[in-house]
Amino acid sequence: MEQQINLLAQLTVVDAQLDELHDELGDLPQEVKKLEAIMQQKLAVAEVTRKLLHELDHLRGTAHVTSQESLDKEAKLSQQQFQVKNNREFDAITKEIDHLKNERAELEDRLRTAGVRDENLRTNLAIQEQELEEASERLKDKEKELEALSGDQNEELRKFIGVRLRLSGLIDDTLETEYERIRTFHANAAVPLRKNSCSGCYSAVPSQRIMEMKYRRDKMYTCENCGRILFTEDVVVDIESILAEA
Numbered sequence: 106m107e108q109q110i111n112l113l114a115q116l117t118v119v120d121a122q123l124d125e126l127h128d129e130l131g132d133l134p135q136e137v138k139k140l141e142a143i144m145q146q147k148l149a150v151a152e153v154t155r156k157l158l159h160e161l162d163h164l165r166g167t168a169h170v171t172s173q174e175s176l177d178k179e180a181k182l183s184q185q186q187f188q189v190k191n192n193r194e195f196d197a198i199t200k201e202i203d204h205l206k207n208e209r210a211e212l213e214d215r216l217r218t219a220g221v222r223d224e225n226l227r228t229n230l231a232i233q234e235q236e237l238e239e240a241s242e243r244l245k246d247k248e249k250e251l252e253a254l255s256g257d258q259n260e261e262l263r264k265f266i267g268v269r270l271r272l273s274g275l276i277d278d279t280l281e282t283e284y285e286r287i288r289t290f291h292a293n294a295a296v297p298l299r300k301n302s303c304s305g306c307y308s309a310v311p312s313q314r315i316m317e318m319k320y321r322r323d324k325m326y327t328c329e330n331c332g333r334i335l336f337t338e339d340v341v342v343d344i345e346s347i348l349a350e351a
Contacts, residue, residue: 112272
């Protein structure tokens with residue numbers, strides 16, 4: 106058990122280093138994801154505006170042909186009205202002619218407002234593209250910042266992760282499970298005694314418990330207050346030695 110506790114002491118030091126490396130990134134990964142979402146949203150908005158402008162250009166480009174086709178069809182229907190055999194056919198043709206007239210009236214209304222709509226859409230698009238460019242610059246800056254930090258950390262992370270995997274393989278599964286459970290509450294799951302107290306929560310450890318820890322090293326001891334795994338002060342962890350063994 107003594108060797109296992111020593112391994113846990115090493116593991117908690119390695120985990121502290123890994124936590125520190127991850128903390129250095131701070132909120133940068135989340136900020137990058139947020140900016141990416143903003144970019145996608147602004148891209149979608151600008152695309153809608155471009156589509157509306159395209160539809161408006163198409164309307165103005167085809168309006169004359171559409172209107173002429175409608176007039177030609179109306180003229181043919183008007184001629185057919187004089188050839189019908191009953192009122193039902195006459196009413197059907199009249200209804201179709203009215204429909205064509207309404208379509209042309211609607212087309213003329215859309216053309217009358219096309220200029221104003223075009224101006225408004227192009228103004229909106231200019232604003233949207235400016236916002237998109239600004240968002241893109243912010244995203245690039247954050248990505249560079251994250252890349253710089255990640256690049257500096259990559260080698261260290263690989264080293265510590267490798268050490269952690271090695272230590273985990275040497276620790277008893279039951280003991281490691283308990284260690285990981287405590288880690289969900291306390292980042293430093295295993296801590297040394299300091300001046301007869303738990304160095305995690307600073308609660309005093311009874312003298313009898315301290316004597317047991319010193320002379321009965323065949324079992325694991327935990328703090329009665331915070332639940333952290335305790336080891337004696339003579340257990341010294343040298344991080345450089347640990348890395349050298351990796």
